[in-house]
Amino acid sequence: MNKPKIVILGAGYGGIMTTVKLQKMISVNDANITLVNKHDYHYQTTWLHENAAGNLHHDNTRVPIKDVVNFSKVNFVQDTVESIKPDDNKVLLKNGGEIDYDYLVVGLGFEAATFGIPGLIENAFTIDSINTARLIREHIEYNFAMYNNDPEKKQERLNIVVGGGGFTGIEFVGELANRVPELCKEYDIERSKVRIINVEAAPTVLPGFDPQLVEYAMNSLESRGVEFKLGTFLKECHPDKIVVEKDEKREEIPTLTTVWAAGVRANSIVEESGFENNRGKVEVKPDLRAPDYSNVFVVGDCALIMNKETERPYPPTAQIAMQMADIAAHNLKALISGSEETEEFVPEIKGTVASLGDDDAIGVVFGKKLFGWQATVMKKVIDNRWLLKLGGIGLLLKKGKFNIFH
Amino acid sequence: MNKPKIVILGAGYGGIMTTVKLQKMISVNDANITLVNKHDYHYQTTWLHENAAGNLHHDNTRVPIKDVVNFSKVNFVQDTVESIKPDDNKVLLKNGGEIDYDYLVVGLGFEAATFGIPGLIENAFTIDSINTARLIREHIEYNFAMYNNDPEKKQERLNIVVGGGGFTGIEFVGELANRVPELCKEYDIERSKVRIINVEAAPTVLPGFDPQLVEYAMNSLESRGVEFKLGTFLKECHPDKIVVEKDEKREEIPTLTTVWAAGVRANSIVEESGFENNRGKVEVKPDLRAPDYSNVFVVGDCALIMNKETERPYPPTAQIAMQMADIAAHNLKALISGSEETEEFVPEIKGTVASLGDDDAIGVVFGKKLFGWQATVMKKVIDNRWLLKLGGIGLLLKKGKFNIFH
Numbered sequence: 001m002n003k004p005k006i007v008i009l010g011a012g013y014g015g016i017m018t019t020v021k022l023q024k025m026i027s028v029n030d031a032n033i034t035l036v037n038k039h040d041y042h043y044q045t046t047w048l049h050e051n052a053a054g055n056l057h058h059d060n061t062r063v064p065i066k067d068v069v070n071f072s073k074v075n076f077v078q079d080t081v082e083s084i085k086p087d088d089n090k091v092l093l094k095n096g097g098e099i100d101y102d103y104l105v106v107g108l109g110f111e112a113a114t115f116g117i118p119g120l121i122e123n124a125f126t127i128d129s130i131n132t133a134r135l136i137r138e139h140i141e142y143n144f145a146m147y148n149n150d151p152e153k154k155q156e157r158l159n160i161v162v163g164g165g166g167f168t169g170i171e172f173v174g175e176l177a178n179r180v181p182e183l184c185k186e187y188d189i190e191r192s193k194v195r196i197i198n199v200e201a202a203p204t205v206l207p208g209f210d211p212q213l214v215e216y217a218m219n220s221l222e223s224r225g226v227e228f229k230l231g232t233f234l235k236e237c238h239p240d241k242i243v244v245e246k247d248e249k250r251e252e253i254p255t256l257t258t259v260w261a262a263g264v265r266a267n268s269i270v271e272e273s274g275f276e277n278n279r280g281k282v283e284v285k286p287d288l289r290a291p292d293y294s295n296v297f298v299v300g301d302c303a304l305i306m307n308k309e310t311e312r313p314y315p316p317t318a319q320i321a322m323q324m325a326d327i328a329a330h331n332l333k334a335l336i337s338g339s340e341e342t343e344e345f346v347p348e349i350k351g352t353v354a355s356l357g358d359d360d361a362i363g364v365v366f367g368k369k370l371f372g373w374q375a376t377v378m379k380k381v382i383d384n385r386w387l388l389k390l391g392g393i394g395l396l397l398k399k400g401k402f403n404i405f406h
Numbered sequence: 407m408n409k410p411k412i413v414i415l416g417a418g419y420g421g422i423m424t425t426v427k428l429q430k431m432i433s434v435n436d437a438n439i440t441l442v443n444k445h446d447y448h449y450q451t452t453w454l455h456e457n458a459a460g461n462l463h464h465d466n467t468r469v470p471i472k473d474v475v476n477f478s479k480v481n482f483v484q485d486t487v488e489s490i491k492p493d494d495n496k497v498l499l500k501n502g503g504e505i506d507y508d509y510l511v512v513g514l515g516f517e518a519a520t521f522g523i524p525g526l527i528e529n530a531f532t533i534d535s536i537n538t539a540r541l542i543r544e545h546i547e548y549n550f551a552m553y554n555n556d557p558e559k560k561q562e563r564l565n566i567v568v569g570g571g572g573f574t575g576i577e578f579v580g581e582l583a584n585r586v587p588e589l590c591k592e593y594d595i596e597r598s599k600v601r602i603i604n605v606e607a608a609p610t611v612l613p614g615f616d617p618q619l620v621e622y623a624m625n626s627l628e629s630r631g632v633e634f635k636l637g638t639f640l641k642e643c644h645p646d647k648i649v650v651e652k653d654e655k656r657e658e659i660p661t662l663t664t665v666w667a668a669g670v671r672a673n674s675i676v677e678e679s680g681f682e683n684n685r686g687k688v689e690v691k692p693d694l695r696a697p698d699y700s701n702v703f704v705v706g707d708c709a710l711i712m713n714k715e716t717e718r719p720y721p722p723t724a725q726i727a728m729q730m731a732d733i734a735a736h737n738l739k740a741l742i743s744g745s746e747e748t749e750e751f752v753p754e755i756k757g758t759v760a761s762l763g764d765d766d767a768i769g770v771v772f773g774k775k776l777f778g779w780q781a782t783v784m785k786k787v788i789d790n791r792w793l794l795k796l797g798g799i800g801l802l803l804k805k806g807k808f809n810i811f812h
């Protein structure tokens with residue numbers, strides 16, 4: 001009898017945790033497990049804004065897959081997924097290869113949603129990988145380095161625009177607010193010449209957060225020189241400026257650095273591969289399987305789960321992706337052994353903390369509002385918890401965040 | 407009776423050392439001393455290639471003027487010299503001001519000589535200030551960061567061309583050879599994809615050095631991946647490539663990074679201000695005064711001194727600039743006090759050491775050939791000696807190079 005083939009696509013939070021769980025739960029005699037990922041490392045997407053600002057080295061944000069996946073139990077294929085053929089139980093890869101599966105786990109993550117805003121794809125940066133995060137860091141530094149070399153000083157080198165006042169946008173401007181004074185010192189530029197501008201279409205930043213915490217966050221950031229343009233739409237993005245609109249009035253802001261952090265969607269491979277989808281995401285069954293293919297699990301940002309209380313989808317977070325991995329691994333084991341029913345996924349929102357730089361944060365943890373030092377500590381606890389779950393004490397000690405006393 | 411006004415232009419090796427000497431030798435009751443400099447810091451030009459490669463932070467290469475000049479004895483004016491009016495004893499400044507002098511010391515340094523090569527001024531970098539050095543560092547890093555973000559990989563991002571196999575060019579490729587492996591690690595690029603190409607029109611690098619030392623240097627650099635194109639002329643420099651010619655055969659090398667280190671000339675202000683000059687430099691009298699203005703001293707790279715033995719000018723070096731400052735200060739004191747004859751300048755070439763990165767070097771010191779570890783130590787001794795002369799033990803301890811044991 002042939003062993004069933006389990007193929008996991010993507011080594012983000014959902015995919016790699018599914019792999020790590022499976023390699024412990026399933027014997028090599030019972031199944032072949034293959035992990036496919038573009039890079040030979042996993043990275044913590046929720047830390048990338050720190051790398052992009054230049055406050056944390058990206059090597060702290062990534063973990064070599066070989067450090068957490070046992071290659072004697074799991075085949076690792078470094079390649080980019082081109083498409084999934086769920087009717088044929090096949091995955092096509094960029095380098096021309098293809099992989100058959102009996103069971104598939106789709107954990108292909110997100111991509112930026114640019115809502116058709118002219119020029120955004122061509123001219124704006126997005127914080128979505130190690131490659132783009134370190135490019136943003138270098139792009140900002142390069143423009144600071146150029147500033148004093150231009151015969152005529154160009155303000156667009158020192159204006160940094162961040163589109164979106166959601167979680168990522170706010171965390172990123174928080175990091176920038178800490179980083180910019182260092183850059184000014186490095187390149188002999190007055191701090192007052194640099195602008196950090198957050199553009200948000202909604203009337204407030206951090207929608208969904210308690211208004212008291214939002215006010216705390218805005219005060220903290222404004223006191224460190226962040227400008228907010230609320231109720232303001234980004235209409236056009238050019239190489240050297242953006243056009244925003246508020247109350248039907250347009251304004252141009254000269255900038256060579258626009259970072260778009262105002263929306264994500266599921267990896268478009270999911271939609272293109274023909275899965276039944278809801279705005280690009282697979283609305284999974286309670287046990288995380290795709291509605292139309294009972295041998296395909298979807299985890300992380302490609303999966304849609306409705307919150308029955310609010311009648312809105314749960315937001316795509318690392319927290320939920322990790323919890324999904326537990327259930328996906330459990331259910332795969334159940335299907336293969338034929339001995340158990342599949343389990344239902346029940347998300348448990350323990351809390352959410354948004355950092356405002358390295359030394360301030362806001363959040364809600366187990367229903368309690370936190371800000372300042374307490375929230376900062378809790379944010380680091382959350383980040384460290386992932387490392388502990390992924391690679392145990394060894395990984396935690398290597399990459400953990402322990403600089404909690406400022 | 408009015409006190410005589412001494413004005414020193416430039417805080418390079420010659421200018422700042424003249425100032426430091428004068429403030430010790432002349433009482434504030436006997437003369438007004440003014441130092442004019444573009445920046446509020448002095449920098450060690452001979453260290454800039456280390457900053458440009460990214461191996462040494464530029465703050466180690468500069469010294470705040472206030473740390474070595476006593477502002478209760480010397481007026482410091484931060485401004486850029488626009489022109490000198492030697493017939494009117496006036497200096498015009500960029501911000502619109504002008505300064506009168508009774509005695510002038512011109513220490514305005516060098517600028518790149520581009521010999522009319524098309525595109526060089528527009529597209530090549532030069533290593534001539536803190537601003538340009540850190541820009542080169544950032545430019546190289548930026549292109550490495552971009553490499554993995556381009557949909558199609560661009561080799562021109564990884565080809566670094568250095569024009570000129572003289573002192574600066576060789577020292578710079580030596581630093582690059584050490585830096586590139588670090589950059590490859592930082593940006594996930596294979597070392598073998600990066601090219602460091604030195605283009606030199608002469609049949610050998612380091613003209614004037616002992617052939618045995620030149621061979622040692624080339625072996626050291628080639629073993630670390632530097633390519634030499636000797637007897638090769640840089641004919642054109644474009645934003646994304648250069649054109650070189652050897653034996654009437656042309657070759658294009660795609661590159662976004664051309665660093666021109668193949669020639670310097672005196673600051674063109676000297677020529678434009680109407681001093682009698684020899685290819686832009688003032689051929690000074692034996693006591694370092696300009697031939698046509700007996701109240702103007704010229705020190706450093708703006709001054710030309712013939713070596714009577716070789717019948718060629720002494721090369722523009724920090725060593726000679728420092729020695730000139732001693733004599734210029736002595737002679738100014740003599741003229742002001744009216745009690746002494748001016749002294750003649752006699753250069754004393756103690757030695758020359760070219761670094762080949764942080765851990766290798768070649769040189770001749772007091773007539774003895776040195777290479778490898780011994781030369782590396784001697785290079786650092788030379789660098790440290792300047793700091794000691796400029797700012798004493800305090801400055802030496804702060805900015806000195808003590809990492810001599812590898």
